[in-house]
Amino acid sequence: MAGGNVCAALLLGTLLALLIAIVLWRLVWRPRSIARSFARQGIRGPPYSFLTGSMLEVKQLAAAARIGLPPLDVSSHDIMPLVLPVFHRWAADYGRTFLYWIGPTPAILSTDLQLIKQVLMDRTGLFQKDFMVPAMKCLIGKGLILVNGEDWKRHQKVVRPAFNHEKLKSMSVVTEEVTEQMLKLWREQILQSSAMQAAEIDANDAMCKLSNEIISRVAFGTGHREANEVTYLLGELQKHTTAAMLDLPILWHLPTRRNRQLRMVLHETLRLYPPIMYIQRTTATASNDGEQIS
Known part of the structure; x- marks a missing residue:
């Protein structure tokens, strides 16, 4: 009996140590290793902070930019300091291409036109669209912006007739x-x-x-009753999404008040304007039921 308890304790301790090692690797060692690797290539950026990445610095710089906002110069086309003050500050500090952190996830931002062209014209599949802040998925869904390969071709084929x-x-x-x-x-x-x-x-x-x-x-026609409701809900969805993006990454996956509001607005939007495939399935089911009744 005592031997069984010892084995169970050893197994539990081993699993706990393994879990701690995985967490430390994911949240500490891996980010530092990635930062050092990019630094050797000449790409620097704001330092990584445990759990939060660069998000706390984003909030601080954004708040400071709102307080010290300069008067709008209507003769200037340089809108970066007003629209994206955080990235404008980092580009000035770290160069045209820099590394920042969305929680423990690394992200590269570049204003180098040649590098942007190289990424957009790449056909090797190396640059995948495989990460998105969960709140943004509520706003844009999993469509052309996020899918890759065969899924991208299928989505493009579906939306092409509309354009x-x-x-x-x-x-x-x-x-x-x-x-x-x-x-x-x-x-x-x-x-x-x-x-x-x-x-x-x-x-x-x-x-x-x-x-x-x-x-x-375009979507509903002139005077459609649901049009104003849907556009209002989309505006609310965008507002909650923008606010949620500045939350600490760990909060994205918790049932916070903002996340509950976000999902409530999303469900109401989908109720008023369900996906086309859902409408087609519902219509087909109703038609089959009608044929069976008759």
Whole structure:
């Protein structure tokens, strides 16, 4: 009996030691080894932090950038300091190509056009699209952006008919009509303004509404009741996704309040606008049931 307890304790201790070794390898030794390997090739970046990677530094730099935001120079096309202040700072500190960490997962960011061209035109399959922050998967799904190889070819074949010449021509007509309506509204606001109270137009909000209106009309048609609901939910999904990306990586897999809200919005969106394959299966089932009843 005592011998059995000793064997069980030894087995449990061995498993625990193995688990600790795997965790240390995944979260400590492997990131440091990767960082040293890239450093030997001249690629540096922000230091790796246990569990969090570079995410804490991302949050700190993003908060500092919001506080010290410089006035917008309308004559300049350099939008990186405003749109991506963290990556702009790292590019200045570490060069055009640098290594950063999404938790224990390494990531390379490059503004070297030749390197970008080499990656995009690669046909060896070496550069796989095999990682995505879980929250982003809720927003973009597992479509062309994430799949590889035969799955990518199959997805491309499915979506290609939606982007033929005639379809794009019809979309351009809708785009022109909606844009003209927006410009007409702007002109009215400007005409109604005065020297004491100038017209103020939020271009970012206007562009979001313009995109939503175009997508709604193309996907649902004019006046479709579900269009506004779906575009609103997609906006909420994008808001929660953006916030979740700045969370600590360990929180992505836990049932936090934000993750529950994210999944609730996703389920409501899919309820209003289910995937095409689901609609086809439901329609086929209903047709079969009708034939059996008749």
